[in-house]
Amino acid sequence: MTAGTTLRPADVDELAAIVRDADAARRTVHVVGNETHSGPAGAPPARADVVVSTSALTGVIAHEPGDLTITVRAGTRLRDLEAHLARHAQWLPAPTLGHGEASVGGWLAIGTDSLATRSAGRARDWVIGATAVHGDGRVARGRGRVVKNVAGYDLPRLMVGSLGTLGALADVTFRLAPRAETSTTLQAHGERDDVHAAARALLAMPWAPTFVDVLAQGTVTSCVVGFDGWPARTEPLTRRAADLLATHDLNATLLDDASELRACLDAPDRRLLGAAPARLALQVLGPPATLVARLVDLEHVAREHGADIAWALRGGTSNATAVIASTGRACLDAALSEARRAGAATVIASPERLSADAVWGRPSADFALMQRVKAALDPRGTFLPGRFVGGL
Amino acid sequence: MESMSTTHDRSAVLAALTARLGAERVTSDVADLLVYASDGSTLHDATPAGVVFPESTAEVVDIVTTCAAHGVPFVARGSGTGLSGGAMALDGGIVVALNRLRRILDVDVPNRCARVQPGVANLAISRAVEHHGLHYAPDPSSQAVCSIGGNVAHNSGGPHTLKNGVTVNHVLGLQIVLSDGTLVDVGGPERPGYDLAALITGSEGTFGIVTEVTVKLSPLPEGVRTAIAAFATIDDASHAVTSVIAGGLMPAALEMLDRVVVAALEAAFGLTFPPGAAALLLLECDGPEDGLDDEISRAVDICREHGALEVRLARDDNERAALWTARKKAFGALGRIARNYCTQDGVIPRTKLPEMLRRVGEIADRHRLRVANVFHAGDGNLHPCILFDDRDADERARVVSAGREILDVCLELGGSLSGEHGIGIEKREAMARMFAEDDLAVMRALREALDPLGLCNPHKVLPGGSRCVELGPGGKQVHA
Numbered sequence: 001m002t003a004g005t006t007l008r009p010a011d012v013d014e015l016a017a018i019v020r021d022a023d024a025a026r027r028t029v030h031v032v033g034n035e036t037h038s039g040p041a042g043a044p045p046a047r048a049d050v051v052v053s054t055s056a057l058t059g060v061i062a063h064e065p066g067d068l069t070i071t072v073r074a075g076t077r078l079r080d081l082e083a084h085l086a087r088h089a090q091w092l093p094a095p096t097l098g099h100g101e102a103s104v105g106g107w108l109a110i111g112t113d114s115l116a117t118r119s120a121g122r123a124r125d126w127v128i129g130a131t132a133v134h135g136d137g138r139v140a141r142g143r144g145r146v147v148k149n150v151a152g153y154d155l156p157r158l159m160v161g162s163l164g165t166l167g168a169l170a171d172v173t174f175r176l177a178p179r180a181e182t183s184t185t186l187q188a189h190g191e192r193d194d195v196h197a198a199a200r201a202l203l204a205m206p207w208a209p210t211f212v213d214v215l216a217q218g219t220v221t222s223c224v225v226g227f228d229g230w231p232a233r234t235e236p237l238t239r240r241a242a243d244l245l246a247t248h249d250l251n252a253t254l255l256d257d258a259s260e261l262r263a264c265l266d267a268p269d270r271r272l273l274g275a276a277p278a279r280l281a282l283q284v285l286g287p288p289a290t291l292v293a294r295l296v297d298l299e300h301v302a303r304e305h306g307a308d309i310a311w312a313l314r315g316g317t318s319n320a321t322a323v324i325a326s327t328g329r330a331c332l333d334a335a336l337s338e339a340r341r342a343g344a345a346t347v348i349a350s351p352e353r354l355s356a357d358a359v360w361g362r363p364s365a366d367f368a369l370m371q372r373v374k375a376a377l378d379p380r381g382t383f384l385p386g387r388f389v390g391g392l
Numbered sequence: 393m394e395s396m397s398t399t400h401d402r403s404a405v406l407a408a409l410t411a412r413l414g415a416e417r418v419t420s421d422v423a424d425l426l427v428y429a430s431d432g433s434t435l436h437d438a439t440p441a442g443v444v445f446p447e448s449t450a451e452v453v454d455i456v457t458t459c460a461a462h463g464v465p466f467v468a469r470g471s472g473t474g475l476s477g478g479a480m481a482l483d484g485g486i487v488v489a490l491n492r493l494r495r496i497l498d499v500d501v502p503n504r505c506a507r508v509q510p511g512v513a514n515l516a517i518s519r520a521v522e523h524h525g526l527h528y529a530p531d532p533s534s535q536a537v538c539s540i541g542g543n544v545a546h547n548s549g550g551p552h553t554l555k556n557g558v559t560v561n562h563v564l565g566l567q568i569v570l571s572d573g574t575l576v577d578v579g580g581p582e583r584p585g586y587d588l589a590a591l592i593t594g595s596e597g598t599f600g601i602v603t604e605v606t607v608k609l610s611p612l613p614e615g616v617r618t619a620i621a622a623f624a625t626i627d628d629a630s631h632a633v634t635s636v637i638a639g640g641l642m643p644a645a646l647e648m649l650d651r652v653v654v655a656a657l658e659a660a661f662g663l664t665f666p667p668g669a670a671a672l673l674l675l676e677c678d679g680p681e682d683g684l685d686d687e688i689s690r691a692v693d694i695c696r697e698h699g700a701l702e703v704r705l706a707r708d709d710n711e712r713a714a715l716w717t718a719r720k721k722a723f724g725a726l727g728r729i730a731r732n733y734c735t736q737d738g739v740i741p742r743t744k745l746p747e748m749l750r751r752v753g754e755i756a757d758r759h760r761l762r763v764a765n766v767f768h769a770g771d772g773n774l775h776p777c778i779l780f781d782d783r784d785a786d787e788r789a790r791v792v793s794a795g796r797e798i799l800d801v802c803l804e805l806g807g808s809l810s811g812e813h814g815i816g817i818e819k820r821e822a823m824a825r826m827f828a829e830d831d832l833a834v835m836r837a838l839r840e841a842l843d844p845l846g847l848c849n850p851h852k853v854l855p856g857g858s859r860c861v862e863l864g865p866g867g868k869q870v871h872a
Contacts, residue, residue: 064741064743065638066634066637066638066742066743067741067742067743067772068637068638068742069741089640121557121561122581124587124590125557125561134834138830138833138834139830140830140831140833140834140835141827141828141831142831142834143808144806144807144808144826145741145806146739146740146741146771146772146806146807146808146811147742147771147772148549148553148558148739148768148771148772148773148808148811148812149739149808149810149811150546150547150549150558150594150808150810150811150812150813150814150815151808151809151810151815151819151823151826151827152815152823152826152827152831152832152835152853152854153591153594153595153835153838153839153853154547154560154590154591154593154594155834155835155838157560157587157590157591158586158587158590158591160587161586161587162586166586177642178637178638178639178640178641178642179640180640181640204525204611205611206525206611206612206613206614206679206680207614207680207682208679208680229683230640230683230686232682232683232686232687233679233680233682233683233686233687234683236682236683237680237682237683240682285581285582285583285584286582287500287502287503287505287582288502288503288504289502289503290503316504317581318581318582319581343582344582344583344584346584360584360585361584363585364577364579364583364585365576365577366576366577366578366579366585366588367585368576369570369576369578369588369842370585370586370588372841372842373586373588373591373838373841373842374586375841376837376838376840376841376842377834377837377838388585389584389585390585392585392586
């Protein structure tokens with residue numbers, strides 16, 4: 001094993017052997033998927049002695065359409081997974097990370113939620129089982145292949161969003177949903193206060209829109225509402241949503257082709273301010289009702305520094321994305337400071353390399369517990385020390 | 393690590409707590425202890441050294457700290473409705489009864505969440521927020537009494553989890569007292585880091601005692617449609633379930649009852665079903681009124697395509713309640729045809745339902761037992777109920793063997809030991825049949841990391857350890 005080369009294990013045993021050897025030799029392991037890096041990027045690893053790519057760990061291991069479950073290897077591209085599922089009229093709420101080039105393992109390491117989070121739940125809600133290689137090379141399978149299961153600790157869910165610091169995913173089992181027969185998307189531009197009031201009103205309705213997002217680009221603010229299902233449901237609900245928007249003085253447009261807009265809302269960190277060469281993309285986290293005020297404050301800070309800003313708020317979730325076009329360190333520092341004044345925020349993309357603390361912010365009160373979890377699953381710090389929250 | 397506390401240690405803990413909390417909130421009276429010796433499963437019992445009734449988080453911290461100082465194990469207990477022996481105190485541990493911690497601390501309507509103490513009953517949360525058009529979605533059948541703390545411990549489900557998810561999908565944050573007495577707030581989707589709230593949910597009290605739960609509140613559905621379909625064979629009903637799910641519908645509930653239950657319902661409550669009905673399928677769809685009639689009629693059509701003998705659609709809330717009567721009275725009806733029954737909880741892939749039910753029937757025949765099946769068909773979560781008479785020692789032994797074999801078939805078909813009742817003490821040895829040694833070693837490492845003192849609900853969930861617990865079926869069960 002030589003530093004600088006990338007190893008491509010073809011199965012879980014080879015992956016485990018690489019980790020075991022590295023662990024014994026006190027070398028660090030950096031597992032990469034397709035390196036599309038969408039979602040919180042994390043600080044660069046302090047040192048990565050061994051780079052392991054999951055690009056040879058691909059393909060479907062088991063798919064029983066009637067059970068609505070699928071088991072795939074971690075290196076499988078999201079695009080390939082989606083194409084496979086589409087042939088069976090099935091669906092998984094995976095975001096369009098890196099235009100589908102991202103791997104399943106890379107997606108789950110970051111844990112990015114999809115546009116449908118409000119209605120379909122978070123990425124981790126769809127993971128029902130996984131096999132992972134932990135720090136000492138031990139291969140552990142958690143949960144299983146059934147949609148309801150409380151046997152043992154939920155190791156697979158713990159792995160989601162852990163940025164590869166607890167081990168390397170080898171395969172993952174998801175539950176699936178039937179694919180929607182129809183989708184509709186409404187967009188309504190208007191005065192900012194009207195848009196926010198309309199979005200709040202839509203979120204209070206028991207109608208189950210797939211998403212209710214607010215998009216702010218320059219001086220233009222819009223509310224975007226999507227429905228997915230079958231015509232007998234989506235058509236009347238779309239009409240009701242348009243009527244409700246009208247009561248807020250917003251004229252809604254039913255989009256013929258919403259694929260671009262949905263893709264933008266699905267990956268706003270990449271799509272907003274698309275032409276800006278240097279960009280700071282932040283994920284602003286907090287109680288749903290507090291997010292708008294925090295984004296508006298962030299706008300003020302960006303404009304004070306003469307920087308363009310755009311943001312997308314995923315209504316009814318704890319998650320918003322802001323993108324600021326800036327090359328200046330002063331603007332970056334001020335934006336980070338503002339974003340974290342009243343809650344958490346993480347850096348998804350930055351014009352310059354940042355420390356783990358700058359990327360993730362200061363650790364929360366349960367950090368000591370996270371350290372214990374890290375020590376249990378990766379006792380020698382084989383997986384990427386220094387990259388995640390608080391240097392985990 | 394397992395605790396090796398002595399009688400002296402336990403007495404010291406009880407004396408110290410009595411001095412601080414008062415005699416009325418600490419008991420070691422034999423008659424009192426009997427009440428806390430078992431949970432809803434009544435499969436096994438273990439008399440605790442004492443029971444303590446904290447009334448605040450600070451008192452829970454005090455109790456845990458005191459136990460830790462003397463190396464005495466403890467287990468939190470909510471309403472005692474658990475079905476896997478999870479709230480039993482083994483090794484003469486202390487039961488920390490949380491039913492006095494029953495305040496709803498905060499309801500945050502704009503953010504759709506509520507912060508509650510662990511002793512709050514599941515249904516009490518929904519009752520407290522229904523005037524806002526909201527509810528707490530997971531609904532175990534025992535929801536009127538079971539506590540949210542117990543739900544978190546077991547990651548509880550219920551008949552509507554097919555669409556709404558289980559407890560972990562509705563927990564936004566927790567406050568937990570670790571075994572060394574440290575009080576920690578764990579999140580949650582609003583902070584970066586490991587998802588510790590999800591890890592603790594379903595850990596059956598083996599990481600500490602949860603003292604606050606922040607739950608997600610969901611909008612009440614605008615409308616509900618309920619239908620019940622009778623089938624001539626369980627295979628027909630099972631195939632209908634698969635087609636409904638695969639057909640793009642997402643019913644809120646899909647519950648099945650078999651021939652034994654149908655007969656019991658007819659005998660006990662005079663409910664009538666078409667002649668020859670061997671399986672009943674209860675379907676419920678909820679959501680926006682728009683499209684709801686279409687959704688239920690699609691489901692009904694699928695049932696007819698699969699040979700349903702009759703389909704009844706509720707026209708109003710009263711008729712809906714009447715249809716649910718069959719499901720809700722199923723266990724009561726069994727009580728009329730058998731002195732005792734023992735509820736199993738296993739999961740299989742949905743498409744294996746017909747095979748699984750055949751195998752359950754074969755196992756019952758081989759052991760000369762009667763089995764009634766009432767289950768969450770939509771997610772493959774079975775609850776075979778083995779009927780027996782606990783005065784018959786031979787029959788009791790056969791019940792234990794049959795239960796084990798049923799679980800083994802679940803595993804053979806690619807399923808799980810538990811869908812919602814948990815592992816507790818009842819299934820901890822079976823964990824070694826579901827998981828490989830390395831899988832369990834990683835879980836054990838996590839447990840030792842979070843509870844290095846080995847005091848939080850020892851001997852539960854994971855197999856092994858020094859204590860051998862004698863298992864055997866006991867009295868009547870309630871269903872979750």
